[in-house]
C-alpha cells in the first residue's frame with residue numbers, strides 16, 4: 644500500500660489514491676471539477692500551481708475514455724493550461740501522464756508541472772521534474788510557501804469559475 648505525505652506533512656497509508664481523493668480522505672486544495680474529472684493542487688508537493696487533473700472513476704488511462712470523456716478532458720486540460728498562463732504568468736508547463744503508477748495504486752491523472760526559475764537548477768529538460776518535486780517536499784513546507792500555494796490555488800479556482808459563467 645502506498646504511503647503519502649500531505650502538503651502539510653501528514654503521512655497516510657492508502658489503497659487507491661484516486662478513490663481516496665474522491666472521498667475527501669486526502670487533504671488537498673481543489674481547483675475545479677467537471678462531470679468526470681477534478682483538478683487539484685498536487686497533494687504532496689508544495690509548488691504553487693503544480694496541478695493534477697484526475698478521473699473521478701477508477702479508470703487506467705486515455706484509451707479507456709468514452710468519446711464524451713475525451714472531449715470533456717481535452718476542454719478541461721485546455722482551460723486549466725490557459726489559466727496557468729493568465730493567472731500565474733507561467734510560460735512553460737510539463738504535462739505528464741504516467742500510466743504505470745496508475746496501474747499500481749491510482750486512477751488516470753495528468754500532472755501539470757510549472758517551470759520556475761528555481762527548477763532550472765535541476766535541469767532544463769523533463770529530467771528536472773522529480774528532483775524539483777523532491778526538493779520542494781523536503782524544503783518548501785514553510786508557512787510562507789504553503790500560504791503561496793493556497794493563494795495560487797484560490798486565484799486559479801476563481802479564474803476558472805469566472806470562465807464557466
Ligand SMILES: [Zn+2]
Pocket residue numbers: 659660661662663700701749750
Ligand atoms: Zn480508485
